[in-house]
Amino acid sequence: MTDRDLAPRSADFSQSVMTELVLPQHTNAYGTCFGGTILSWIDIAAGICARRHAGAQAVTVAFDDVHFITPIRLGDIVNITARVCHAGRTSMEIRVEVWRERHNGDREHANTAYVVFVAVDADGRPLPVPALTLGTEADRARHDEAVERRQLRMTKAKRAAMR
Numbered sequence: 001m002t003d004r005d006l007a008p009r010s011a012d013f014s015q016s017v018m019t020e021l022v023l024p025q026h027t028n029a030y031g032t033c034f035g036g037t038i039l040s041w042i043d044i045a046a047g048i049c050a051r052r053h054a055g056a057q058a059v060t061v062a063f064d065d066v067h068f069i070t071p072i073r074l075g076d077i078v079n080i081t082a083r084v085c086h087a088g089r090t091s092m093e094i095r096v097e098v099w100r101e102r103h104n105g106d107r108e109h110a111n112t113a114y115v116v117f118v119a120v121d122a123d124g125r126p127l128p129v130p131a132l133t134l135g136t137e138a139d140r141a142r143h144d145e146a147v148e149r150r151q152l153r154m155t156k157a158k159r160a161a162m163r
């Protein structure tokens with residue numbers, strides 16, 4: 001039994017925006033932000049977005065390749081935006097964009113990651129999630145790409161489970 005609202009939801013409904021400041025404890029010996037710290041921020045932003053979409057707690061099940069394109073440095077502001085691009089039966093793919101902001105306000109794209117979350121009940125069992133409504137052309141394009149990624153990801157997941 002569930003009293004959760006499973007009515008379809010838009011990506012706007014759950015979009016989450018996070019802003020961080022790179023402090024000395026976030027950096028390596030070269031003055032750039034640790035990759036692991038950025039991954040952790042990506043995971044948190046995506047997790048908030050997944051939880052909002054699902055209306056339930058959600059766990060990370062997969063992280064796609066992440067490529068660090070631009071170094072993020074001490075003192076930079078980091079802007080992170082997470083948005084659902086696909087909802088399956090119990091899983092959600094979240095697209096996370098990371099932008100570095102300099103002191104003068106200039107912004108540079110640092111990386112984009114795709115993270116998959118599964119909504120779970122208190123015993124960790126998968127729960128159904130609301131369908132995703134696709135309101136814009138961009139949302140529809142992102143959704144089509146997500147369907148392709150999902151197929152590829154599940155092939156990789158089967159291989160990983162056999163190791």
Ligand SMILES: CC(C)(COP(=O)(O)OP(=O)(O)OC[C@H]1O[C@@H](n2cnc3c(N)ncnc32)[C@H](O)[C@@H]1OP(=O)(O)O)[C@@H](O)C(=O)NCCC(=O)NCCS
Pocket residue numbers: 058059060061062087088089090091092116118120124125126153154157
């Ligand atoms: C997430 C978890 C509950 C899924 O359990 P499961 O037995 O694989 O459940 P199912 O086979 O029913 O799959 C559930 C959904 O996850 C998706 N999924 C499972 N493994 C996946 C993977 N490696 N990559 C992407 N999606 C995956 C399935 O496609 C399915 O999606 P759908 O319902 O939208 O079609 C389980 O794998 C788990 O607890 N993993 C550990 C999570 C964790 O500890 N994360 C880190 C801390 S938050």
